[in-house]
Structure formats: structure tokens, C-alpha cells
Amino acid sequence: MSGLRERNKQEKLRRIQQAAWHLFMQQGFEATTTRQVAALAQVGSGTLFLYAKDKQDLLLLAYNEMLEETIEQAFRLLPPEGNVLDTLVCLFQSFFRLYQQHPENARVYVQVVALQAQAQRYREQALQQIERFGQQLAELLTQFQHKGALAPDVSVEQASKNFFALYFAILCQWLSGQLSFEEAQGAALRQAFALQLRGMEPQGEKR
Template sequence: MSRLREQNKQRTFEQIKQAARTLFERKGYAATTTREIAEEAQIATGTLFLYVQDKAELLILLYADVFGDLIDETFATVPEDRPLPDILLHIFGPFFELYGRHPENARHFLKELLFHEGERRQHQQVTKQNEELIRRLIQIVQRAQERGEIRQDVDPHQAAGSFFAIYFAAVTAWLGSFLVMNSASLGQLRSLFELQIRGMLPPDAESAIQQAMR
């Protein structure tokens, strides 16, 4: 009986998430009410609040669900034979594409993530996912060092953190309309990565670039 109850609870929770996903995509996050989510999920509004505190929690949960798969997919298909800027765009480009599908919802997601209560389980889940992304980025940096693309004295942890910071600042500025960038053209993001990487180049590589520019 206990197992059956858990299965029913999980089924209801999936119905709630699917209902929220449908309405957020159709109407937008701001225009959707918790009552509408409950009706779409075919449950009472009171039942909805047994599973989530509010619709903001649902929004974060939906993005967190996608992030896990996105991280696994992008790192599983990293083009090892490409230069580091190409690899970084391969990793971060899909996140821009995700946000670009529903920019208004993405703005609300980042707002809730950055400026509201951070003790919710969903906030902690996104934090852990970001930490996992950076952990895998560290391995990317280490392999770039092995290929001679980055100096050996560069701390892989700091380099990975700086690449993530560039991505997060760019996507935040883009969604906040402070930066002209769209999900279809990531040339500006690549330029930011290349500028950062230039400071990590081995001396021989830097000399070659200067020669090419003359």
C-alpha cells in the first residue's frame, strides 16, 4: 500500500509539472495562475500546494529537469578535435537556445533563482547542477592544457569558473536586454571566450597570433 501511495503521488506530481509546462508555454509564466495549473492537472488547488509552494517553485523545477539532461547530452557529444572556443560554444549554446524558446519565462526563472529564497529544494538542485557543469568544465580545461591550448600554470578550477561566469553574465545581460545577442547567433559569446582564452595561451601560441595579425 505504501508503494502504491508513492506511485500515485509521483503520478500526480508529473501531472502537475506537465500542466505547468503546457500553460507556461501557451500563456506565459506571468499570465498563468495556480488555479489554472490545478485545473489543467485535474486536481484541486489545495492538492497542488501539497506538492509545491507556489508557481515559482514549479518554474524552477521545470528548468532543473531540463538542465540535467542538457548537461549530460552536451558533454557526451563534446567535439574533442575542435579548438576550445568551439567546445565552449557546444556546451553553452544549447542553454541559450533553451532560454530563447520562451525568453519571458526564462527572465522570470533567472529572477526567481537570483533574487528570491534560496533554501528551496529546487534552488539547491540548480546549484548542484551548476557545480556539476563546472566540474566537467574543469576536465575540458585540463584536456586543453594537455593539447597545449592553455598554459600549464593556469588553474583549471579558476579557468572553468571564469568561463561559466562569462556565460552566465552574457545570458543574464541578453535576457535583461542589456546585451544584443540572440540564440541563433552566438558570435559575441565566442568573442568573449576567445578574449578570455587569449590570456591563458602558451607563449608560443600568443606569438603566433601576433605574427598573424601583422
């Protein structure tokens, strides 16, 4: 019986996540209401609030799931023979493409994850997701290090954090209107990563 209850619970969560994502993409964060999400998910408003305490929680729930899929696909589709710069740019461009679907929603999501003081139910999940991505990125950088593309004394854990910080800064510049989408996910990302990589090259290759 407990197994059936858990399956029902997960099924309701899935419907709520999908309904929230659909409405946020269709109407935007501001125009979407929790009542609309509950109706589309075919659950009562009281039931909805057992899974998400407010609309920001619903946005986190929706984006966390989509980001999980984006990360899995991004690593799976990386070019097998790409150099380190092209590989990193390709990887992080996946996030830009996801956020481009609705920049208003992305702006709210990033603000809540990065700056929200009050505890949202799914904010910790988002932060853990970033941490796992950082670990995967460090593993990818280790592969390039073993191929001689990065100096042996480079800390791949710190390098992973540096690349994510550069990406996040450029993402915020785009979401705040300082850069166009094409500039952000193109030249700005590539130039920032290239400059970072110059300090990580093996000694004989530094220019």
C-alpha cells in the same frame, strides 16, 4: 507499499512538472495560474502545494528538469575534434537556445535563482545543478589541458567558474535587452571566451 507510494509521488511530480512547462511555454509566467497547472496535471490544488509552494517554485521545477536534459544533451553532442573555443561556444549556446523558447519565463527563472532572497523549494536544486555543470565543464577543460590546448598551470576549476560567469553576464545582457539574441549567443559569447582563453594558452603560443 512504501515503494508504490513513492512511485505515485514521482508520477504526480512528473505530471506537475510537465503541466507547468507546457502552460508556461504556452501562456507565459504571468498569465499562468497554479490552478491551471493543477487542472492540467490532474491533481487537486492542495496536492499541488505539497510539491510546490507557489508559481515561482513551479517555474523552478519546470526549468530545472529541462536544464538537466539540456546539459546532458549538450555534452553528448559536442564535436569530438573541435578546438577549445568552438567547443565552449557550442556548449553554452545550448542554454541560450533553451531560454530563447520563452525569454519572459527565462528572465523570471534567472532572477529567482540568482537573486531571490526567500528560499524556494527548488532553488537549491538549481544551484546544485550549476555546481555539477561546473564540475563537468572542469573535466572537459582538463581534457583540453592534457592535449596541450591550455597551459599546465591553469586551474580548470577556476577556469570553469570564469567561463560560466562570462556566459551568465552575457545571458543577463540579452534578457535585459542590451544585446540581441544573435549578438549574445554569437559574437559576444565568442569574443568573451576568446579573450579569456588568451590568458590560458601555453607559454609558447601566447600572442
